[in-house]
Amino acid sequence: MKKENWSKIFIWVGIFLMFLLIPFWIENQYLISVITSMFINALLATSCWFIMITGQVTLGHAGFAAIGGYLSAALITKYTLNSWPSLLFALIIVGSLALIIGYITLQIKGIYFIVVTLALGEVIRIIFSAWRDPFGGLTGLMNLPPPNSLKIPFIFTINFLSPISLYYLTLLFSFLGILIMTYLYISPIGLIFQGIRQADDLAESVGIDIMGYKVFSFVVGSIFAGLGGILYTYNVKTIQPSSFTLIQSTNYLLYVAVGGSANILGPIIGAFSLNILSELLRPIKEFEPIVFALILIGTVILFPSGLLGLIQKIGRKIDEIIFHISNKTVLSSNVS
Amino acid sequence: MSLEIYLQPFLYGIQLGITYILLALGLTVIFSIMNILNLAHGEFYMLGAFTVFYISGLMKINYFLALIICIGLVSAIGIFFERIFFRPLHGEIIPTVIVGIGLMWLLQNIAQLVFGTQPRGMKEIFQGNLSFLHVNLSYSRIGAAILSIVLVLGVYFFIYKTKLGKAMQATAQDKEAALSVGIDVGRIEKIGFGIGCGLAGVAGGILAPIFFIEPTMGTSVLIKSLSIIILGGVGSIPGAAIGGLILGIVESYGQTFLGYSATTFPFLIILFVLIFKPRGLMGREA
Numbered sequence: 001m002k003k004e005n006w007s008k009i010f011i012w013v014g015i016f017l018m019f020l021l022i023p024f025w026i027e028n029q030y031l032i033s034v035i036t037s038m039f040i041n042a043l044l045a046t047s048c049w050f051i052m053i054t055g056q057v058t059l060g061h062a063g064f065a066a067i068g069g070y071l072s073a074a075l076i077t078k079y080t081l082n083s084w085p086s087l088l089f090a091l092i093i094v095g096s097l098a099l100i101i102g103y104i105t106l107q108i109k110g111i112y113f114i115v116v117t118l119a120l121g122e123v124i125r126i127i128f129s130a131w132r133d134p135f136g137g138l139t140g141l142m143n144l145p146p147p148n149s150l151k152i153p154f155i156f157t158i159n160f161l162s163p164i165s166l167y168y169l170t171l172l173f174s175f176l177g178i179l180i181m182t183y184l185y186i187s188p189i190g191l192i193f194q195g196i197r198q199a200d201d202l203a204e205s206v207g208i209d210i211m212g213y214k215v216f217s218f219v220v221g222s223i224f225a226g227l228g229g230i231l232y233t234y235n236v237k238t239i240q241p242s243s244f245t246l247i248q249s250t251n252y253l254l255y256v257a258v259g260g261s262a263n264i265l266g267p268i269i270g271a272f273s274l275n276i277l278s279e280l281l282r283p284i285k286e287f288e289p290i291v292f293a294l295i296l297i298g299t300v301i302l303f304p305s306g307l308l309g310l311i312q313k314i315g316r317k318i319d320e321i322i323f324h325i326s327n328k329t330v331l332s333s334n335v336s
Numbered sequence: 337m338s339l340e341i342y343l344q345p346f347l348y349g350i351q352l353g354i355t356y357i358l359l360a361l362g363l364t365v366i367f368s369i370m371n372i373l374n375l376a377h378g379e380f381y382m383l384g385a386f387t388v389f390y391i392s393g394l395m396k397i398n399y400f401l402a403l404i405i406c407i408g409l410v411s412a413i414g415i416f417f418e419r420i421f422f423r424p425l426h427g428e429i430i431p432t433v434i435v436g437i438g439l440m441w442l443l444q445n446i447a448q449l450v451f452g453t454q455p456r457g458m459k460e461i462f463q464g465n466l467s468f469l470h471v472n473l474s475y476s477r478i479g480a481a482i483l484s485i486v487l488v489l490g491v492y493f494f495i496y497k498t499k500l501g502k503a504m505q506a507t508a509q510d511k512e513a514a515l516s517v518g519i520d521v522g523r524i525e526k527i528g529f530g531i532g533c534g535l536a537g538v539a540g541g542i543l544a545p546i547f548f549i550e551p552t553m554g555t556s557v558l559i560k561s562l563s564i565i566i567l568g569g570v571g572s573i574p575g576a577a578i579g580g581l582i583l584g585i586v587e588s589y590g591q592t593f594l595g596y597s598a599t600t601f602p603f604l605i606i607l608f609v610l611i612f613k614p615r616g617l618m619g620r621e622a
Contacts, residue, residue, distance in 0.1 A: 057430055108610055111373050111429050115562055119606035122559070126600050246555070250437045257434050286449060293441035300431050300438070301424050 012179075019171055023164045032163050033235065036170045038275045040231050043174035045255035045267035047224035050181050052261060053190070054217045055197035056106065057114050060121030061225050062248035066241070068094045068226025069233045070128055073141045078134035083147040087230055094226030095219055102218035106211060121249050129241035140240030147234050160234070170231050177224045182264050184220065193217055254292065258299050260306025269307050343471050345588040351473070353584020354481045355543055357488050359557060360564035360576045362535030365491075368508040368571030369528035371427050375436030376417075377536050377561055378554025379443035384410045384537025385544040385553070386451055393458040393544075403483075406541040407534045414533025415526055422529070423522075440554070447551035455548040480542045487538060491531070492573055504528055508571060536561075556599075563602035566609050569616030578617055 023032060048061045068090050075086035105116050129138045136142075147169065149159035160166055184190055195203045196210050204210050233239050252267075259270020274292070281288045303310055363377045384406045392402035417439060425431045460476045467473070495501035506514040507524045515521050536557075547553075564583050568575025583602065590598030609616060 057433065104611055108614065111433070112566075112610055112614065114433055115373070115566065115606060116610050118562075119559075119603040123600055123603045123607065126597075126603070130597055250441075253434060253437065286445075289441050289445040290449075293438045293445065297421055297435050297438035297442070300434050301421065304431065 016175060019175075020168075023167060029163050032167050034275070034279060036163070036167045036235055037232075038272055039170045039174040040228050040235070041251075041255065041275055042268045042271040043177050043231070044225055044228040045252050045259070045271040046178050046181055046264060047221040047228065048252040049256045049261060049264070049267040050185075050224070051218055051221035052256060053185070053193045053197060054214045055200065056214065056218070057253065058117040058218075058221075059114055059246065059249045059253070060117035060119075060124070061221075061252050062244040062246070063121035063124035064094055064098060064222040064225040065229030065232065065248075066124055066128055066239075066244035067097060067229070069229030069239050069244075070135050070141075071226075072230045073144050073233045073239050074134040077141060077144060083145075083234075084150075090230060091223055091226055095223045098219045098222035099215065102215040102222075103211075106214045106218060118246065118249075121244075122246060125241050125244050128244075138241060140238060140242075142238045144233055144237045144239070146237075166235055170235065173227060173231055177227055178264070178268065181220065181224065185264055189213070189216075254296050256306075257296060258306055260308030260310075262305055262308055262312075266306055266308040269311075273307060340471050341592075345592040346585060347471060347473050348477070349585030349588030350581065351477045351481045351584070352588055353581035354488075355484045355539060355580075356560060356564055356584050357577050357580035358484045358535060358539040358542070360561045360568070360580055361488060361491055361573065362532040362539070363561045364565045364568075364571055364573070364576050365495075365504075365535070366529055366532035367565065369504055370422070370525050371429075372422060372432045372529075373436060374529075374532065375433065375558060376439035376443055376554075377532075378556070378558035379440055379447070380410050380414060380533040380536035380554075381540040381557045382447060382549075382551060382554040383413065383443065384540030385549045386447065386540075387537065388541035388544045389456060389458050389549050399545075403538060403541045407538045410537025410540075411530040411534035414537075415530040418526060418529040440558075444551055444554060451551055453551060455550040457548055458545050460545050476545050480546060483542050484539070487535070488573075488577065491535065495573065500524075500527070559602045559606075563605040563609075565616075567605050567616055569618040572616070572618045575616055575618030 019035075022035060026032060026035075044061065044065060048058065051058050051061075071090035071093055072083070072086050075081045075089060076083050079086075081089075101120065105113065105120070108116055128135050128140075131137065146166070147160045149157055151157045158165065160169055185193070192203070192208055192213055195208070196213055200210050229244075232243070236243075255270035255274060256267045257270070258274060259268065260266035274295075277291075277295075278288060281291060299306055305312075359381065362380070363374060366372055366374045366377075387406040387409055388399070388402045391397050391405055392399045421435050421439060422432060425435060460474070464475045465472050466475060466478060493501075495504060503514070503519045503524055504527075506517070506519055507521050507528075511521055514524075540557075560583060564579035565571075565576055566579075567582060568577070568579030583605065587598060587601055590601055
């Protein structure tokens with residue numbers, strides 16, 4: 001492995017360790033729950049971005065999060081299943097639904113795909129708000145139990161009653177999800193995805209099954225959206241149709257657009273920075289959507305590559321300045 | 337006796353459908369000329385409704401004058417946003433969609449701050465009822481339908497019979513070719529966006545005396561307009577007319593006989609038409 005990759009892995013492990021240590025120096029339960037929801041949003045933004053790298057923009061992402069969350073919640077409460085098998089089961093169903101829906105809708109391209117996914121997301125939400133049993137209709141499902149405790153006989157038992165244990169659970173799952181998507185993105189499959197986005201005709205002409213790859217990215221993205229929905233139900237302990245509106249789907253797009261879509265760090269940076277901003281704006285809550293809207297429009301028009309692009313640009317500027325200074329010193333030393 | 341149960345929704349549907357044509361027309365004009373899907377379309381409708389509500393409903397100025405002010409004002413707002421938000425993007429699909437979402441949030445939330453969140457109602461302009469065969473239709477609804485027909489025909493003649501309208505058609509068909517024969521595409525796009533927003537605004541003004549007015553009503557209007565232009569075929573005015581009428585009638589029957597689940601109709605129309613007949617009923621061949 002190249003030296004560069006090792007340093008990258010080192011940074012990732014460092015970030016993970018930092019998040020691992022957060023509960024030790026933040027005592028405030030509220031802040032812990034805020035950071036937990038940031039992880040969920042980062043996972044959802046990344047999965048939305050994962051669909052976007054083949055050049056498709058989805059506005060129905062909240063729908064898949066809803067399917068995941070609702071299935072897991074209903075299996076646990078109504079059919080009294082253990083939460084881990086129901087998590088797996090919910091993800092399998094989300095994946096197979098995404099496979100079918102992907103095969104049908106990905107025939108449609110560009111702007112029409114956006115419209116179709118918009119309609120799809122809303123249809124899913126309306127279906128859940130009309131479906132009384134077992135999904136609870138408009139009021140949804142309340143008082144969901146915490147995830148079952150994990151037991152390894154004679155060694156240890158972990159329960160998920162406290163916010164801190166839920167924090168670790170969410171951290172683990174969202175980190176795992178983001179790691180899997182990162183792995184896929186840097187693998188040859190990721191290169192094919194980018195090829196499809198840049199020139200799908202060209203990709204097809206060299207014998208790439210573009211439909212297959214598009215469906216694959218759609219399914220992977222949707223499964224992780226479903227996982228995000230499940231993690232949401234674990235933390236919030238309720239699930240309602242009103243949490244999965246079009247606004248939610250546009251939120252994920254907002255994270256990606258503001259963070260930048262050039263690589264996987266973009267959506268994560270976007271989710272974190274906007275969630276922090278949202279906390280800072282809490283005293284003037286009613287202006288928050290206006291500020292967000294202006295940030296969104298401003299980023300798209302002024303910095304099309306997002307915060308990520310901005311950071312890279314600043315980095316390059318610093319490099320240039322250092323280069324200049326070192327050149328000058330070399331020159332001046334030559335003169336003397 | 338039983339006939340009226342079926343006739344009443346039909347008449348409401350026709351009336352609703354005629355005003356839907358006006359709604360969808362603005363969206364389809366912008367989409368075909370600029371290739372921009374203006375997701376803030378419903379918000380321009382909302383602004384139009386509030387304009388008429390304030391001018392005519394509260395300040396007691398003549399309703400028709402209010403409608404004319406409303407067209408001018410909403411078009412001007414539209415042209416302003418086109419200039420500062422959409423022009424810098426040069427019609428790229430994904431950025432324009434995202435900016436449209438941003439504009440949607442912006443206008444909706446500003447409206448909530450300025451106008452308040454509670455739904456408002458406005459007094460009917462044309463009072464009284466027309467009833468025949470045990471079926472009722474208020475003069476407000478008939479008036480709204482007639483105004484809509486006049487406006488839709490006006491737009492039709494503008495686009496197909498005037499020089500400016502033909503320049504718009506040319507721009508919609510091929511931007512570069514239009515530029516090469518000396519059409520000022522930038523100006524056409526500006527006018528097109530203004531007309532599109534003005535149409536949404538005036539539709540809001542026409543429907544203001546019939547429905548409740550609230551800052552969040554734009555979303556459902558957007559969905560309806562989208563389903564109409566997709567059903568009829570994007571960029572086609574006759575298509576928008578047929579699509580509007582079909583949606584109006586289907587929705588009216590749906591609300592009478594199915595209730596809440598009728599709200600899914602526009603979405604189902606979008607899904608099925610795009611999957612099985614992507615060009616819509618009257619769409620051009622690509």
